[in-house]
Amino acid sequence: MEILYASCVGLLVSCGVFLILRSRTFPVVLGLTMLSYAVNLFLFSSGRLSLNKAAVLGTGTEYADPLPQAFVLTAIVIGFAMTAFVVILAIRGRADLGNDHVDGELSDKDNKAKV
């Protein structure tokens, strides 16, 4: 299962990075979200994979590592705050600048295409 897990993380990183490299804000936001999934899963994996060993005392004899879980939990919430901020920034940027290009202005090529 380790191979499967690692491949999923890798694929999420690939998809996230590709989306982040796009030129419009919305795909970049999606890319960030995707990358956050990957990073959270990666962080989580530092506690290794374990089935049916939730870190609730009294439910078994062995427990999953609770520390990465606690970190990832806060990371998920912070990740939400970041995504929200970036997407609102994108809206504000589009309202103020008139386009949703990540650089705030259309490149020369786009301008030529428009003309």
Add this chain to the structure above:
Amino acid sequence: MTLLWIPLLSLLGSIISSTTGKLSRNQSTALTLLTPIIALAFAISLAPAVFAGDVIRQTISWIPLLGIDIAFRLDGLALLFVFMILGIGILVIFYARYYLSSNDSMPKLYAYLMLFMTAMLGIVMSNNVIQLWFFWELTSISSFLLISYWWHKAEARKGAIMALAITGGGGLALLAGLLLLGNIVGSYNLDIILASKEIIQAHAWYEITLILILLGAFTKSAQFPFHFWLPHAMAAPTPVSAYLHSATMVKAGIFLLARFYPALAGTELWFLLVSLTGLSTLLFGAYIALFKHDLKGLLAYSTISHLGLITLLLGLDTQLATVAAIFHIINHATFKASLFMATGIIDHETGTRDMRKLNGMWRFMPYTATLAMVAAASMAGVPLLNGFLSKEMFFAETLHQQLLGSMSWLIPVLATVAGALAVAYSARFIHDVFFNGDPIDLPKQPSEPPRYMRVPIEILVALCLIVGIFPNFVVDDILRAASFAVIGGYVPEYKVALWHGFNLPLLMSAIAVTGGILLYSQRRYLYQYQASLPTLDAKKLFDGTIYVVTKWCQRKISAIENGSLQRYLMLMFAIVLILAGGPLFEMSQLGGQKQPTPIDVHNAVGAALLMIGAISTVIWHRSRVISLLMISVVGLMVSVAFTRLSAPDLALTQLTVEVVTIVLLMLALFFLPQRSPKESSSIHVLRDLGVSAALGIVVSSVCYALLTRPLESISDFFLANAKTGGGGTNVVNVILVDFRGFDTLGEIIVLGIAALGIAKLLANLPLIMPSTDSEGRSWAKERYPILLASISQSLLPLALMVSFYIFLRGHNLPGGGFIAGLVTAIAFILQYIAHGSNWIAERLTINYRKIIASGIIIALFTGVGSWFFERPFMTTWFDYFDIPFIGEIELASALVFDLGVYLTVVGATLMILASLGQLTANAPKEGVHV
């Protein structure tokens, strides 16, 4: 009182004087004078001990690990400078009272002057070289403020910037030198450094250290070729010039040379660098001074020349030369300060400083003229005045050295030439200004200045005379003590006396005086010759250099920072790829020893769904709604994975966050274009694909390597102590609210800040709402479907109860403040979706800001609460209570903390979504799709 009080009093004076704006000029002056006078009295009370050879120290430990202390030290050299800084400072403050016009802000000048005084006192009294450097930079900054005092004048601003650039640049070199020095010796303590001459001079870094420190000293002391900032600094008010360019700022460089003389001097490199720099500055300054028509310009170049003289003396390898250098430091300070002040009076009374206009002033201000003439005579080195004595010692010392081998006879000859030039420009100062016919169209009718404006000059000129006639009575103690500190233990026998008999130095003096007068009488030919020379304006050169450097930097910056986010990210990812991928190739084996877990069908299906979701998001990324739906599949599968992999808290959090995120992005999509245009060329897409695939491979390899290695975790501690120490069985929650509660506190604060930032970003947003979707279809008329409205309404109490349950059980079972907060937020968001913002606003007025604030405050005060029980910040308290009908329950302070978390999450989430949702309710509709 301790040593610290000397700079501290001066700093206090700076603060006091800055608050005297409402008082009269006399009161302001009196209050400003108060602290330096106390400090001077204190310094005088310490003098007997220092004269007896003691070194007074005070150390306050600050950052012991870095060897940085606040350390002060008062020896003879420091005491001499303290006297000069405070003494001349007091006179300058008094003088400035009469110099400034009623338009100039007196508290401002006084505050800057006192700040500068603090910095100078700090330099001379520091016993730690890093601290010394700090004060050194403070003099650069405060002198910048002083020079630019008349900031409305362009020349003042330019002069200030130039002084700051040159002395600040030198300061950086000095810092590097001092750091090297500290590394060589192994301590930044000045006592230790001064005692480590052999170690320093034997070290391989000695040369570079010496050069860096000399750079700092030479730039500050305006040594050739760094001299050019000093004439431009003359744009400052004259009291400032009198202070900075006689006794303090420029002397700081000289002080530095003298301070490190015991540790750095004695080598051939020192003698060559210091003496040749000094010699060229001495000659160059004296020569240029002769041609300056501006009185302050003449004094500025004469200052440069005299600083060169002192530097040259410090670079001559005899101990008597060092004594002479210190003596000349005192003498130059007295006569140059009085000359600057006299110039200020002349400027003040006539409205000009141009010597071509100023003639025959003797008739209008004979008293001031007498004072100025005595001071100028001292500058020229006329007998009976202090300038003569040190010049005589200087001439004598030039005769006793072998610096230039067989050509060493050049040095006394050149010294005599410089002496003649000094006589010539001093003669010009006297003759051109006070005699030489009648004044030529002066702006003002000249007269004697106010009585008290002359007092500081009288005091200084009296000093020139007393030192000149009775040197042994006045300066012997301080000169001996200072020389003792510089030479390091042994002061050679010397005799400062007016009359040494007929000898070679006296002959040199005689030649200098005769030659100087001759030069001055033939000045017309000299001026003609000088005018025929091509002019080299240092200011233009400086401005040009600055321009070129700035341009160069701008080009480099714009080459790297071209404003393209895609490019920055690409660079960043490439660097990550190299840094993270590189080490993988050095590993012998990717997989570890840990037994792999078998794959079962459920996991395989989940993983497949996740992969399909992720790939579909990328494939349809230009159709934004579809890609959003696809990414929600990924999020869902991630939370399923957490459920599966023994992380129920994470699964709940991920699931709830997922809902909120998707709703938010959906809402955002309403304000953004629904489709992305095709922009990247195929080559670009291929490149991006390559980089992202490579990164994915690197990350999955690292992840796999990590997963297949045995776990060594510190979590056993948490598992063992969660119940006994934190009072909860859900270890993840106990970690969040107890073990690592401080992290959580920080996190909810970040959450609150993000929500506030979003609210501010959305305020006054000029929004144009599309009335149709991207394909021209208008929105559904039924905005709030009745089915959803009624169901969501009845769900609300249920959802709130669930969140309450999740909140309460969080300490022992999966749940807690984060999850409960998100569930509550979702319940409310559902109401917003089903009924619209206005409907909610009519029924419910919630100030989300207050909720966030109260959440953070509750969390913070739960943490602070443990202080009242004399426990560290955020110690949890818990106990069990038996409540009738309900049974035994546990109450823990962590629950209150979790309440804070809950409130912050609810407030922040709702604030983000509601403020965005509110826009749709208020924004004007427009028919045109943007």
